[in-house]
Amino acid sequence: MLQIKNLNVHYGVIQALKDVSLTINEGEIVTLIGANGAGKTTTLRTISGLNKATSGQIFFEGADITNMPATQRVKMHISQVPEGRRIFPEMSVLENLELGAYLRNDKAEIKKDIQNVYGLFPILGNRKKQLAGTLSGGEQQMLAMGRALMSRPKILLLDEPSMGLAPLLVREIFDIIKNINSTGTTVLLVEQNARMALSIAHRAYVIETGSIVMSGTGEELSKSDDIQKAYLGGGE
Amino acid sequence: MEQFLQQMVNGISLGSIYALIALGYTMVYGIIKLINFAHGDVYMIGAYIGFAATTFAKLGFFPALIIAMLASAALGILIEKVAYKPLRNSTKIAVLITAIGMSFLLEYVMMFFVGAEVRSYPKVLSDASFNLGNVVINMQQIYIVVTAIVLMIILQYIINKTKIGKAMRAVSADKDAAQLMGIQVDTTISFTFAIGSALAGAGGVLVGIYYNSIDPLMGMMPGLKAFVAAVFGGIGSIPGAMIGGLSIGIMETLVSGYGNSMYRDAFVFAILIVILIIKPAGILGKNTKEKV
Numbered sequence: 001m002l003q004i005k006n007l008n009v010h011y012g013v014i015q016a017l018k019d020v021s022l023t024i025n026e027g028e029i030v031t032l033i034g035a036n037g038a039g040k041t042t043t044l045r046t047i048s049g050l051n052k053a054t055s056g057q058i059f060f061e062g063a064d065i066t067n068m069p070a071t072q073r074v075k076m077h078i079s080q081v082p083e084g085r086r087i088f089p090e091m092s093v094l095e096n097l098e099l100g101a102y103l104r105n106d107k108a109e110i111k112k113d114i115q116n117v118y119g120l121f122p123i124l125g126n127r128k129k130q131l132a133g134t135l136s137g138g139e140q141q142m143l144a145m146g147r148a149l150m151s152r153p154k155i156l157l158l159d160e161p162s163m164g165l166a167p168l169l170v171r172e173i174f175d176i177i178k179n180i181n182s183t184g185t186t187v188l189l190v191e192q193n194a195r196m197a198l199s200i201a202h203r204a205y206v207i208e209t210g211s212i213v214m215s216g217t218g219e220e221l222s223k224s225d226d227i228q229k230a231y232l233g234g235g236e
Numbered sequence: 237m238e239q240f241l242q243q244m245v246n247g248i249s250l251g252s253i254y255a256l257i258a259l260g261y262t263m264v265y266g267i268i269k270l271i272n273f274a275h276g277d278v279y280m281i282g283a284y285i286g287f288a289a290t291t292f293a294k295l296g297f298f299p300a301l302i303i304a305m306l307a308s309a310a311l312g313i314l315i316e317k318v319a320y321k322p323l324r325n326s327t328k329i330a331v332l333i334t335a336i337g338m339s340f341l342l343e344y345v346m347m348f349f350v351g352a353e354v355r356s357y358p359k360v361l362s363d364a365s366f367n368l369g370n371v372v373i374n375m376q377q378i379y380i381v382v383t384a385i386v387l388m389i390i391l392q393y394i395i396n397k398t399k400i401g402k403a404m405r406a407v408s409a410d411k412d413a414a415q416l417m418g419i420q421v422d423t424t425i426s427f428t429f430a431i432g433s434a435l436a437g438a439g440g441v442l443v444g445i446y447y448n449s450i451d452p453l454m455g456m457m458p459g460l461k462a463f464v465a466a467v468f469g470g471i472g473s474i475p476g477a478m479i480g481g482l483s484i485g486i487m488e489t490l491v492s493g494y495g496n497s498m499y500r501d502a503f504v505f506a507i508l509i510v511i512l513i514i515k516p517a518g519i520l521g522k523n524t525k526e527k528v
């Protein structure tokens with residue numbers, strides 16, 4: 001469904017991605033794990049069109065989207081929950097969700113989808129009119145996810161959804177990700193919480209200083225010694 | 237007391253015009269963090285377009301107002317595309333200098349084409365006046381205030397209820413997040429310039445009618461005062477620009493009514509300095525806190 005071939009991305013002279021290649025099949029949860037500054041966010045931003053590729057190609061459902069404007073990619077149902085949530089703090093919960101459906105015109109269906117988001121995250125339903133900036137960190141994460149779902153994504157890109165959340169809430173968020181996936185949405189999950197990510201992912205890639213250094217099924221990587229040492233706190 | 241009320245009436249008329257101009261400053265600042273110094277000149281050109289529409293095309297007040305607003309909107313879009321968009325990733329100071337340059341360019345290009353002399357509008361609105369107690373209210377003042385209020389209500393509606401308005405707020409808040417919603421940032425910025433410039437153009441026509449004199453440099457002082465009004469209200473805040481505009485207009489007429497009109501302009505800038513010292517964010521300015 002999504003295929004990245006030899007992607008290179010630079011920030012000025014700094015090279016953030018080096019020949020990154022990865023494939024995500026329809027219906028999968030694929031996780032991309034790696035340390036701080038490895039290039040995870042850059043990968044997602046480039047898929048969404050917020051960063052430009054220096055070279056390489058990105059294909060989505062067979063179409064080359066490498067140079068497509070960001071809007072167009074949202075139209076193709078590529079949706080992202082960005083790092084740090086980036087909800088619109090001065091707007092209400094409802095307005096945030098409506099913005100998630102910005103490119104849609106099917107009013108009745110949008111209404112239904114808003115109800116579905118409230119079903120998935122009941123707390124948001126109780127806070128419709130509240131300004132998003134006054135929500136707690138966990139609620140903001142839920143809002144960011146709900147907002148991304150409003151575009152009816154075929155693929156959902158999630159950038160560290162567990163960041164800053166209490167363990168219990170992390171569980172809940174991961175259950176919801178599995179749930180979203182089981183209804184047919186493909187998921188690319190970026191995480192530093194490698195243990196949790198590997199436990200729900202069908203396949204995983206490991207990125208180090210801009211290069212993919214390992215890949216395999218979630219299970220394979222959980223057992224790998226290198227992964228144990230570097231990301232799962234094992235081998236001590 | 238009567239004199240006070242009279243000054244208030246005059247102040248509100250003047251203040252509504254400042255508010256219309258201040259809105260453009262604040263909206264553009266909100267979305268691209270630029271003080272658009274050419275904004276006062278869009279107001280001036282709006283006044284000339286209204287002048288042409290009423291004098292040469294013999295149009296009435298409303299058609300002239302609408303034509304001036306549309307033409308100013310187009311001019312605003314053009315200024316952004318030509319002067320600011322190419323500098324989207326440049327330093328702030330480079331864009332600021334460009335804005336000042338753009339301001340002079342508009343002033344002197346206008347001077348070249350229309351001459352430096354002061355012109356006056358034909359009588360398109362009745363200058364009848366009536367007395368409320370001993371306070372004299374001029375029909376033109378009523379037109380000014382009503383027009384300004386109607387335009388501000390439309391603006392509020394656009395910003396809060398329409399899709400493009402929500403896009404404007406989203407782009408002002410977070411350009412990357414807005415793009416992830418599928419919002420086109422460039423289109424939204426153009427639209428913001430269009431609306432802000434249309435309001436300034438309307439202000440130009442109202443001033444042309446009220447003060448009955450326009451010239452190519454007429455945008456400088458009201459432009460600066462509207463900028464002060466925007467800062468006073470809290471730059472980036474739309475209600476702030478409305479309140480700021482009214483406050484500056486009222487204070488200015490009170491100073492010239494009770495004190496000395498010579499100190500009027502000095503007073504406005506003194507207010508700016510005081511505001512910047514005691515409340516740098518302006519009266520409705522926001523110090524947003526973000527959760528991590």
Ligand SMILES: Nc1ncnc2c1ncn2[C@@H]1O[C@H](COP(=O)(O)OP(=O)(O)OP(=O)(O)O)[C@@H](O)[C@H]1O
Nearest residue numbers: 011014016034035036037038039040041042043192
């Ligand atoms: N806007 C930027 N300008 C310059 N360098 C950048 C920029 N954004 C990221 N980088 C650099 O690119 C590299 C990859 O950053 P990226 O944000 O993709 O990492 P990450 O894997 O998401 O890290 P984290 O886990 O901390 O979020 C880092 O070295 C970073 O310093």
Ligand SMILES: [Mg+2]
Nearest residue numbers: 040041042083
């Ligand atoms: Mg990151």
